[in-house]
Amino acid sequence: MARLPVYLRILIEQAEDEVECISSEGLAELAGVNAAKVRKDLSYLGSYGTRGVGYEVAFLVYQIRRELGLTHDWPVVIVGAGNLGQALAGYGGFGERGFPVAGVVDIEQAKVGSVIGGVRVRHIDDLPAIVQSRRVSIGVVATPPSAAQDAADRLVRAGCTSILNFAPVVLAVPNGVSVRKVDLAVELQILSYYEQRRAPVGLHAVGSNDSGRGASA
Amino acid sequence: MARLPVYLRILIEQAEDEVECISSEGLAELAGVNAAKVRKDLSYLGSYGTRGVGYEVAFLVYQIRRELGLTHDWPVVIVGAGNLGQALAGYGGFGERGFPVAGVVDIEQAKVGSVIGGVRVRHIDDLPAIVQSRRVSIGVVATPPSAAQDAADRLVRAGCTSILNFAPVVLAVPNGVSVRKVDLAVELQILSYYEQRRAPVGLHAVGSNDSGRGASA
DNA sequence: CGCGCTTTGTGAACACGTGCACAATTGCCT
DNA sequence: AGGCAATTGTGCACGTGTTCACAAAGCGCG
Secondary structure, eight states: OTTHHHHHHHHHHHHHTTOOEEOHHHHHHHHTSOHHHHHHHHHHTTOOOBTTTBEEHHHHHHHHHHHHTTTSOOOEEEEOOSHHHHHHHHOTHHHHTTOOEEEEEESOTTTTTOEETTEEEEEGGGHHHHHHHTTOOEEEEOSOHHHHHHHHHHHHHHTOOEEEEOSSSOOOOOTTOEEEEOOHHHHHHHHHHHHHHHOTTSOOOOSOOOOSOOOOO | OTTHHHHHHHHHHHHHTTOOEEOHHHHHHHHTSOHHHHHHHHHHTTOOOBTTTBEEHHHHHHHHHHHHTTTSOOOEEEEOOSHHHHHHHHOTHHHHTTOOEEEEEESOGGGTTOEETTEEEEEGGGHHHHHHHHTOOEEEEOSOHHHHHHHHHHHHHHTOOEEEEOSSSOOOOOTTOEEEEOOHHHHHHHHHHHHHHHOTTSOOOOSOOOOSOOOOO
């Protein structure tokens, strides 16, 4: 269930605000989803709330962390030290959320040696060493499209079993390797689709034609 | 349909390789989906292939572009000139795919004036002017979480009707405004979920337990 | 000119995720 | 101690998206 991470983030925020208990309805509103869905998701966890009261925030955080495998850090290695790779390495959000950057590698010698976000860029030939020594199982592909499949192959050979792919290509990987794709242009194209439907000829925009994630004000 | 952009990218690639005609099965394999799904998606476009032959690539590209509203460029404005905002602005992929960066704004005067990817960072107070003069309808939120809602509000007030949100928060927007969220940490957490399920106690990893997007090699 | 091969387009079964509604359970207040 | 209000957990119906399977339709070859 792809909603658990969202719940988790909200619950952690609530915990920081010293909220000890939250109802499914409250959590649903914060997450922008249906209350019944929240309950079903949480009950699927086997997690227990207390009827008449709600869910204990700290306990839920623990349970979701456990379910998501976030009881320990997952170091990630970034392949590709171009614009995107640099941004990802420099973006502090990964480390904070339990995904420290174990290394950044690139195929170009010219990029090797520079330091990004406290991590020195190493050559892609060092990938197996990094993956094994740091026990990395998640690789991030931040290369140009033409190099993405090679990057993925190298990650798999080095022992990574999960790949987060930012390149706009469909990666072929062996069975047992998970791939998730983030294609920024696709997101924009979906938005443009709704934009275009909104006002076909520049006429009065009408209808509640949102992307399915818009919330009323 | 969120798959059209994927088809489009593949078809454009095929066109560059001088492929003139493609079958639903071929396209399906390249896109990593079911052939029947491809046919249904394309027939939903009202687009016509020729039975016994396949689809004419150039015509399909045109049709999908039309459906997605990609017959003209959609300038975007980026709010937040931090790590992510800089990367997005510097990332050439946007402009190439029809989404030129019309401007980058930040609330901090210290960031104003610097040039990123050929675009000068301007103050967020200039947002309405940029949006109106460049006819921007898509805004990108690349701020820290705490500033994201304010950024979204400003975008909406300035006249944007679509928002691509990189901040890990649920944005509240008026009806008629589309929001799409890209949360990098969530993607990693989903991967960690599968990682954790893969080898509960470090035992022999088994099964075809992929994320639903893995392709066999 | 007709036959067979290939591929599209689509009707129908199926699976899945969603949302409602309600019984069960808990805590609180009297 | 008992009743009431609040909230969870879940059976059920519904809508959506997916997949199969097959008829319709075009192309090439004999």
